[in-house]
Amino acid sequence: xxxxxxxxxxxxxxxxxxxxxxxxxxxxxxxxxxxxxxxxxxxxxxxxxxxxxxxxxxxxxxxxxxxxxxxxxxxxxxxxxxxxxxxxxxxxxxxxxxxxxxxxxxxxxxxxxxxxxxxxxxxxxxxxxxxxxxxxxxxxxxxxxxxxxxxxxxxxxxxxxxxxxxxxxxxxxxxxxxxxxxxxxxxxxxxxxxxxxxxxxxxxxxxxxxxxxxxxxxxxxxxxxxxxxxxxxxxxxxxxxxxxxxxxxxxxxxxxxxxxxxxxxxxxxxxxxxxxxxxxxxxxxxxxxxx
Amino acid sequence: xxxxxxxxxxxxxxxxxxxxxxxxxxxxxxxxxxxxxxxxxxxxxxxxxxxxxxxxxxxxxxxxxxxxxxxxxxxxxxxxxxxxxxxxxxxxxxxxxxxxxxxxxxxxxxxxxxxxxxxxxxxxxxxxxxxxxxxxxxxxxxxxxxxxxxxxxxxxxxxxxxxxxxxxxxxxxxxxxxxxxxxxxxxxxxxxxxxxxxxxxxxxxxxxxxxxxxxxxxxxxxxxxxxxxxxxxxxxxxxxxxxxxxxxxxxxxxxxxxxxxxxxxxxxxxxxxxxxxxxxxxxxxxxxxxxxxxxxxxxxxxxx
Numbered sequence: 001x002x003x004x005x006x007x008x009x010x011x012x013x014x015x016x017x018x019x020x021x022x023x024x025x026x027x028x029x030x031x032x033x034x035x036x037x038x039x040x041x042x043x044x045x046x047x048x049x050x051x052x053x054x055x056x057x058x059x060x061x062x063x064x065x066x067x068x069x070x071x072x073x074x075x076x077x078x079x080x081x082x083x084x085x086x087x088x089x090x091x092x093x094x095x096x097x098x099x100x101x102x103x104x105x106x107x108x109x110x111x112x113x114x115x116x117x118x119x120x121x122x123x124x125x126x127x128x129x130x131x132x133x134x135x136x137x138x139x140x141x142x143x144x145x146x147x148x149x150x151x152x153x154x155x156x157x158x159x160x161x162x163x164x165x166x167x168x169x170x171x172x173x174x175x176x177x178x179x180x181x182x183x184x185x186x187x188x189x190x191x192x193x194x195x196x197x198x199x200x201x202x203x204x205x206x207x208x209x210x211x212x213x214x215x216x217x218x219x220x221x222x223x224x225x226x227x228x229x230x231x232x233x234x235x236x237x238x239x240x241x242x243x244x245x246x247x248x249x250x251x252x253x254x255x256x257x258x259x260x261x262x263x264x265x266x267x268x269x270x271x272x273x274x275x276x277x278x279x280x281x282x283x284x285x286x287x288x289x290x291x
Numbered sequence: 292x293x294x295x296x297x298x299x300x301x302x303x304x305x306x307x308x309x310x311x312x313x314x315x316x317x318x319x320x321x322x323x324x325x326x327x328x329x330x331x332x333x334x335x336x337x338x339x340x341x342x343x344x345x346x347x348x349x350x351x352x353x354x355x356x357x358x359x360x361x362x363x364x365x366x367x368x369x370x371x372x373x374x375x376x377x378x379x380x381x382x383x384x385x386x387x388x389x390x391x392x393x394x395x396x397x398x399x400x401x402x403x404x405x406x407x408x409x410x411x412x413x414x415x416x417x418x419x420x421x422x423x424x425x426x427x428x429x430x431x432x433x434x435x436x437x438x439x440x441x442x443x444x445x446x447x448x449x450x451x452x453x454x455x456x457x458x459x460x461x462x463x464x465x466x467x468x469x470x471x472x473x474x475x476x477x478x479x480x481x482x483x484x485x486x487x488x489x490x491x492x493x494x495x496x497x498x499x500x501x502x503x504x505x506x507x508x509x510x511x512x513x514x515x516x517x518x519x520x521x522x523x524x525x526x527x528x529x530x531x532x533x534x535x536x537x538x539x540x541x542x543x544x545x546x547x548x549x550x551x552x553x554x555x556x557x558x559x560x561x562x563x564x565x566x567x568x569x570x571x572x573x574x575x576x577x578x579x580x581x582x583x584x585x586x587x588x589x590x591x592x593x594x595x
Binding site: 001004005006007012013015020034036037038039042043045046049094096097099100101107108109110111113114194195196198199200202203206275277278279 | 309310311313314315316317318320321322324325326369372373376432433436437440441443444445447448492496500503504505507508511512515519558559562564565569570572573576577
């Protein structure tokens with residue numbers, strides 16, 4: 001295996017995969033509604049090992065719990081990104097396990113060889129990946145960063161090095177919720193959906209974040225803000241590429257006006273589109289092709 | 292954060308085992324053992340059901356470690372060291388759980404044999420119940436790793452734990468009362484408040500949905516891997532992985548299965564929108580998932 005597993009401080013369920021080589025790229029994955037950082041992205045952990053394009057990439061499967069608004073989730077996400085852009089993995093990973101008899105020494109951590117081989121050079125680029133509502137959190141976070149560069153009274157200021165790296169990120173979305181949910185709300189998707197998915201979708205109607213997003217204003221504001229900032233600065237991170245399954249039943253398929261046409265994949269659903277398998281390597285390719 | 296100093300004469304082949312095995316173990320200890328140990332220290336102040344649940348989690352942890360060592364995913368000496376650090380807790384957990392009726396229904400004979408043999412003190416730790424006589428293939432480590440990280444995510448889900456504790460350890464009367472009164476048992480972990488569900492949602496809702504989600508994810512992952520690897524040893528290995536988790540997903544056991552199905556019914560009935568034919572389809576889809584974890588195929592289910 002070319003990567004090692006590591007825990008992340010920000011959420012016990014979150015996960016990192018650190019390359020054994022000096023890493024050049026940080027790829028951050030952000031799940032959606034009720035999603036989880038591991039099961040949403042199964043089985044990236046194994047399948048990237050079979051593709052050398054990922055050898056010098058570190059992967060971070062970020063975790064968040066539902067909240068009533070997108071903004072607080074973006075506010076929590078942003079320091080995580082900033083830390084990666086500034087100090088690489090050192091500020092976000094969990095400390096080694098300490099056994100009771102050996103407090104002060106790290107019996108169980110990766111060896112010094114591992115850390116020495118990786119070096120300390122900062123990442124050269126970041127790739128931000130999201131599923132479903134996770135895309136809104138990334139969009140909001142990037143608008144916050146790009147908005148800061150406007151400075152006071154519209155006078156443009158030069159972004160800090162970490163902000164510049166974030167704004168230069170490549171962004172890839174799987175079934176993003178950025179164009180809202182299907183027309184007649186969830187009542188409109190009763191037919192043609194597995195009944196387990198139906199119950200899950202109906203539970204979604206209870207979710208305050210969903211209720212908040214369902215009011216199209218939030219989505220419209222985010223779209224307008226992103227498009228305005230793009231028009232002004234052309235930061236690459238403000239232009240995402242999205243992919244949807246042809247069997248999408250939860251969100252509207254679509255993109256922002258300035259973005260390239262979204263991809264659609266046959267026989268994939270809202271949840272399957274982001275899960276690579278040996279006979280469906282699109283999710284791995286979609287990200288690897290970006291770098 | 293160096294754990295040991297580098298020898299400038301080391302070759303990559305000497306370095307490699309020193310990196311991966313300890314790193315795997317470090318992650319596993321942080322990910323899976325740390326939360327259990329934190330809880331274990333509070334066992335004296337917990338009610339019996341919650342305490343026993345934590346003890347069962349510690350025994351499960353040992354089985355994951357045991358299997359991981361056998362396939363070469365974890366390094367043997369460091370894994371032994373990790374067990375020795377917590378041996379009193381592990382033996383306490385075994386002593387208590389092995390005296391409960393739960394022990395006979397929740398664990399298969401092969402698992403009970405592993406504990407008996409490993410805790411007997413008559414052989415080196417991790418010497419029993421090898422799946423592969425020779426070195427395990429690398430696919431076993433990949434499969435183990437993904438299975439482990441998914442399982443850990445499921446078992447540590449704060450919204451799911453009260454449901455799993457109740458369905459696993461309550462008496463029939465307690466369970467029926469909890470379902471009917473829409474009130475979780477007093478002596479299990481209480482759900483931390485989240486914004487995911489309204490207060491009037493039945494308390495089993497997050498647990499049922501999360502369990503279904505886990506069953507589906509594991510099925511998809513297994514199908515993908517199983518199509519590639521079909522040796523007898525690999526089948527035994529997958530079987531062991533399932534058995535290790537089966538005490539909390541005991542769908543081979545009829546009373547447990549009926550509890551889960553009753554909870555699923557309660558969840559689906561909250562939605563007036565769903566009509567009877569769709570309820571039946573929902574039940575069938577769920578039952579199909581339960582068959583991966585020991586529920587008999589539908590034609591045999593009534594006689595199980």
